[in-house]
């Protein structure tokens with residue numbers, strides 16, 4: 001997998017030097033687009049060193065690390081996230097080519113190979129200097145946004161020490177961007193029909209049983225939630241804004257199921273408060289209150305990585321089954337063409353701003 005990437009990057013390093021500005025004007029002054037992500041293990045022997053990278057100095061209890069390690073071992077020690085990022089990188093590249101842009105698309109991570117700093121170094125040695133990053137998180141908070149900004153600063157500083165003067169800018173988070181929201185609208189409509197079909201109804205609008213929608217995102221500690229309010233809308237409220245749009249979409253299709261925002265993947269010491277309720281707790285409560293089915297919509301995640309595969313497709317699905325609830329988990333945006341095209345629109349927009357053609 002890394003081999004694949006390195007051969008792609010070897011080609012693109014050359015391109016950064018030789019590509020004429022003409023074909024790449026839409027992203028000038030940038031020399032490359034960078035897909036920035038979290039990273040995940042590729043094999044069982046990667047799991048412990050990966051978890052050490054993630055939690056370095058962050059006070060995650062040992063029991064939690066063992067538990068999360070088990071999630072990865074349960075999937076052969078391999079996170080799905082890397083293949084998903086390889087696919088997203090390729091989709092971004094195709095969309096750029098379709099629009100006549102020949103710039104390379106690099107892929108770098110915070111916690112596992114290919115590491116951001118290494119990928120930037122290779123590109124910089126090929127002559128690239130200015131990078132525009134797109135991250136795999138749609139929302140603003142310390143973990144989903146600022147930590148990536150810190151990664152960019154750290155990589156830039158490390159390369160400066162080596163005499164490589166690079167600069168990285170990023171597109172804004174995109175939870176409220178049309179490419180993301182329209183894709184989620186389509187996804188939620190399709191998933192509602194899937195649940196209706198699973199429950200034997202002809203259509204979602206005609207489903208008369210007691211069904212609920214649980215929109216799911218990654219829990220964060222309450223102080224991190226509080227801090228995220230500096231972005232205008234806090235982390236939780238950014239999700240509520242997306243949910244409002246999705247509820248309107250469903251309503252226009254005659255689907256008025258009750259819905260709420262719930263959380264998964266809580267970690268940290270039990271005495272520290274995190275955003276609640278947990279998806280599993282709500283599934284049990286809803287079943288007790290007479291619900292017959294649930295639609296779980298992972299709006300907090302852009303692809304089916306470990307939180308989705310384990311916390312939702314494994315654990316929450318089991319909870320629902322034990323309660324006799326019909327359960328459908330909606331797709332994530334993944335490499336949906338409308339989503340990918342929206343990311344490229346954002347990159348073009350950022351480049352226009354950088355060239356002084358539009359106001360930031």
Ligand SMILES: CC1=C(CCC(=O)O)c2cc3nc(cc4[nH]c(cc5[nH]c(cc1n2)c(C)c5CCC(=O)O)c(CCC(=O)O)c4C)C(CCC(=O)O)=C3C
Nearest residue numbers: 038040054058068079081136137143144218220267305306
């Ligand atoms: C908001 C948020 C996103 C954003 C949504 C997004 O970006 O999609 C996200 C993404 C991810 N988090 C991931 C994995 C982990 N996160 C951890 C720990 C933590 N996450 C937190 C928050 C978030 N995390 C927090 C506040 C912690 C504890 C403190 C800390 O350590 O900062 C831990 C340590 C063990 C544990 O405590 O669970 C692991 C292994 C993976 C990879 C999955 C894969 O391999 O497929 C991905 C994409």
Ligand SMILES: [Fe+2]
Nearest residue numbers: 038143218265
């Ligand atoms: Fe996380």
